[in-house]
Amino acid sequence: MVPRRVVHQHSRQDAVTDELGGSEAPGDSRVPVPLTEPRDGLPPLVDTADGLAEVTCRLAHGDGPVAVDAERASGYRYGQRAYLVQLRRAGAGTVLIDPIACPDLSGIDAALAEAEAVLHAASQDLPCLAELGYGPRQLFDTELAGRLLGYPRVALGTLVEEVLGFHLEKGYSAADWSIRPLRPELLRYAALDVEVLIELRDALAAELAAQRKTEWARQEFAAVLAAKPAAARPDLWRRTSGIHRVPSRRGLAVVRELWTARDRIALAADLSPRRVLPDAAIVEAARSLPGSRAQLARISGFTGRQARRYEREWLAAMARARASAEPDLPEVTAGPVTEGPPPAHRWAERDPAAAARLAAARAAVTAIAADRGLPVENLLSPDAVRRLSWDPPWLCDEQAVARALADWGARPWQIELTAGPLAAALSAAG
Numbered sequence: 001m002v003p004r005r006v007v008h009q010h011s012r013q014d015a016v017t018d019e020l021g022g023s024e025a026p027g028d029s030r031v032p033v034p035l036t037e038p039r040d041g042l043p044p045l046v047d048t049a050d051g052l053a054e055v056t057c058r059l060a061h062g063d064g065p066v067a068v069d070a071e072r073a074s075g076y077r078y079g080q081r082a083y084l085v086q087l088r089r090a091g092a093g094t095v096l097i098d099p100i101a102c103p104d105l106s107g108i109d110a111a112l113a114e115a116e117a118v119l120h121a122a123s124q125d126l127p128c129l130a131e132l133g134y135g136p137r138q139l140f141d142t143e144l145a146g147r148l149l150g151y152p153r154v155a156l157g158t159l160v161e162e163v164l165g166f167h168l169e170k171g172y173s174a175a176d177w178s179i180r181p182l183r184p185e186l187l188r189y190a191a192l193d194v195e196v197l198i199e200l201r202d203a204l205a206a207e208l209a210a211q212r213k214t215e216w217a218r219q220e221f222a223a224v225l226a227a228k229p230a231a232a233r234p235d236l237w238r239r240t241s242g243i244h245r246v247p248s249r250r251g252l253a254v255v256r257e258l259w260t261a262r263d264r265i266a267l268a269a270d271l272s273p274r275r276v277l278p279d280a281a282i283v284e285a286a287r288s289l290p291g292s293r294a295q296l297a298r299i300s301g302f303t304g305r306q307a308r309r310y311e312r313e314w315l316a317a318m319a320r321a322r323a324s325a326e327p328d329l330p331e332v333t334a335g336p337v338t339e340g341p342p343p344a345h346r347w348a349e350r351d352p353a354a355a356a357r358l359a360a361a362r363a364a365v366t367a368i369a370a371d372r373g374l375p376v377e378n379l380l381s382p383d384a385v386r387r388l389s390w391d392p393p394w395l396c397d398e399q400a401v402a403r404a405l406a407d408w409g410a411r412p413w414q415i416e417l418t419a420g421p422l423a424a425a426l427s428a429a430g
Helices: 013-019 051-060 106-111 124-131 142-148 156-164 184-193 197-210 214-224 249-269 277-286 293-297 303-308 311-323 344-350 351-370 382-390 398-407 412-429
Strands: 031-033 064-073 082-090 093-097 118-121 137-140 166-167
Touching: 013 166, 031 303, 051 093, 051 106, 064 156, 064 197, 082 124, 082 184, 082 197, 093 184, 118 124, 118 197, 124 137, 124 156, 124 214, 124 311, 137 214, 142 197, 142 214, 142 303, 156 166, 156 197, 214 412, 249 277, 293 311, 303 311, 311 344, 351 382, 351 412, 382 398, 382 412, 398 412
Parallel strands: 031 166, 064 118, 118 137
Antiparallel strands: 064 082, 082 093
């Protein structure tokens, strides 16, 4: 395992240590130092055009990278919009912006056009920030850096604790950020999320350099910024939790109709679909096929306050499912969503040679990942390994494998490490 070293750069270390009654620096203590208050005090919430203009000017005149975070309310509201945006930059301090009151952050985008943005798990926040008009040109993703460095756990709180020696309280991560006004404890929590993000970035960048992985990280960060939005999946209703318990096509028609009705209601009400009607209720209705109000009411999920309001819609959805002609009923097994090889568990039966190639390719990638101290999936995507194993180049040499990997989105550093060993493994497997 890659050795760890604790790096501490926080300006409040001595004050915090004195407050706790000790003389040791955080890095020398066995107990992480809790971060409970922003170092500059809790900043006011920006919720006016004048306030936004003022903090935009401050951020423009700041120095170095900018720490960025966003809070969503996906468990409460429909979609993934941001309900709070946090930024911190040297010389500008911490900024908390209410994107409901200030929905246009294009001015922030222009002010920070040359600044590297530091985010944790950037792919989660970049889409909602883009909706507001902010899109960084340079990125440092602390979660992705942690993965490349081989940290076994890469949640923000865990990395801050292990790398910097500070404890971040994460109790409000699942809070309803759509509620207004935002409570002071929520704003304090949000401010602390960007409090030491730049320090974490600097410590991880030093480790990347020590492990000679700086270029790997640069390519990975660029790929995150260049990634296109995922294509909409067909038959999203098939992702209903517990759908595997519905064995019949008629039952699946019930799932489809109830899911579609729920999604339409949730969108109009701006509520998380599962707050309108739980997945478990949809599955139970698909299994028992209730045909009346009384029968529907015997399913607990339909008795909640939100679900009761739409009883007529649920009964209409059930009626549509019952009235569907046999050819219109969904198949029990969904067709392929995308082109590509079949599920790997079927390879041994369908194509034993391909199964042997896959086993050899996986073994080769696993060995390289272990040697380089990073997760297998960050060395090379499982999809690329499957595609290469299912349909290898006719002449399976290093150059041909490299071209195939590039076609499937592998970055140059990944190709450099894996193309040769994969070519050898596939050739040996026949």
